Amino acid sequence: MKSLKITVVMVTYNRSKVVSEAIDCLQKQTYPLESIIIIDNCSTDDTLDVLSKRKSADPRIQFRMRSENGGYAAGLETGIIWGLSDFETDYFWMMDDDSYPIPDALELLVKGISSYEYDMLGLSGFKMTTTTKVTIEPQEEVQTVDYILIDNALVRKGVAEKVGAPNPDFFMMCEDYEYCLRIKKAGFKIGVMKNNHVNRLHLGSQKFSKATLWRGYYHSRNHMIILRQYFSWNMMIHYVLMQMKYLFGSFSAPDRFTRIKFRLIGIYHGLIGKKGKTLRPDTLKFQ
Incomplete structure (x- = not known):
């Protein structure tokens, strides 16, 4: 070879x-x-x-x-x-x-x-x-x-x-x-x-950290963008079940309502096609 x-x-x-x-x-x-x-x-x-x-x-x-x-x-x-x-x-x-x-x-x-x-x-x-x-x-x-x-x-x-x-x-x-x-x-x-x-090392992926908070938003948004682009009913069912799992899992976090809010905003932003850097990881402010 x-x-x-x-x-x-x-x-x-x-x-x-x-x-x-x-x-x-x-x-x-x-x-x-x-x-x-x-x-x-x-x-x-x-x-x-x-x-x-x-x-x-x-x-x-x-x-x-x-x-x-x-x-x-x-x-x-x-x-x-x-x-x-x-x-x-x-x-x-x-x-x-x-x-x-x-x-x-x-x-x-x-x-x-x-x-x-x-x-x-x-x-x-x-x-x-x-x-x-x-x-x-x-x-x-x-x-x-x-x-x-x-x-x-x-x-x-x-x-x-x-x-x-x-x-x-x-x-x-x-x-x-x-x-x-x-x-x-x-x-x-x-x-x-x-x-x-x-x-x-998996830096930045610790449970219930600031990083996993903004990652949750991008995870919900980007998966929705992918679903819209490559749509199938299997992917749709998978997306709904996955987001329900993460939303219910957020209830055990100390900042549960912020996490739920960011995931729901992510779903909405994916539906309307928002792309790029829309949430700043350092400030957690939308732009």
């Missing part, structure tokens, strides 16, 4: 120490990386200074700073478009800055995506039913799934050329699901393989 050229596209925001440790993990990969593209979502800490020092020590590292924090999908879109135009690559390895792949993570992904001829391969995958989503317990052999988490997923360059990058209209949440729907609609194969190769 010929050596494939892999370009990392990583998105970061105000996590200078975290992104530096993530770069350490990339530099330890047993499979060689062609390029490391890092998109900074307009950080206000010392992230750019850290990236400048890392770039001077490793010519594979390139970075750009966005003019505003447009979210994870916007950062990936910026990096993939840049990668398609200016970098020679076969695959993009997409990731957030708080996932630390162990040294053989990329080597195993490349082996899996090459051996089983998939177009996008991730480490966490799901099957969708009418009533719920089912987490697929990954095996050594690649399995076909309905969608994957795109954090640490490997996607073929040809897929990005045909269907584009994750959609920045979502700002945060659900960009994985919509991207997989778009890729499958174009006739490409999505798979998942054994997922014990990455240490995910």
Whole structure:
């Protein structure tokens, strides 16, 4: 098997120490990386200074700073478009800055995506039913799934050329699901393989935190946008049951009424087609 050229596209925001440790993990990969593209979502800490020092020590590292924090999908879109135009690559390895792949993570992904001829391969995958989503317990052999988490997923360059990058209209949440729907609609194969190769910190996802409050709004809104775009009755039933589950679950939170309100506003904003960054995560104010 010929050596494939892999370009990392990583998105970061105000996590200078975290992104530096993530770069350490990339530099330890047993499979060689062609390029490391890092998109900074307009950080206000010392992230750019850290990236400048890392770039001077490793010519594979390139970075750009966005003019505003447009979210994870916007950062990936910026990096993939840049990668398609200016970098020679076969695959993009997409990731957030708080996932630390162990040294053989990329080597195993490349082996899996090459051996089983998939177009996008991730480490966490799901099957969708009418009533719920089912987490697929990954095996050594690649399995076909309905969608994957795109954090640490490997996607073929040809897929990005045909269907584009994750959609920045979502700002945060659900960009994985919509991207997989778009890729499958174009006739490409999505798979998942054994997922014990990455240490995910899951920063910002603690239960009943400020982060999960605004994430709840975007989750409700973006899933509604997806439902409108890819409508089926099964998806409709799934959406209603899922939102009822989260709404009732909010009653156990200390800020229950705020959480319920944000989810209901999210449903409404999805119905009327509001997209982009409509709720500021730092102030929790609508714009």
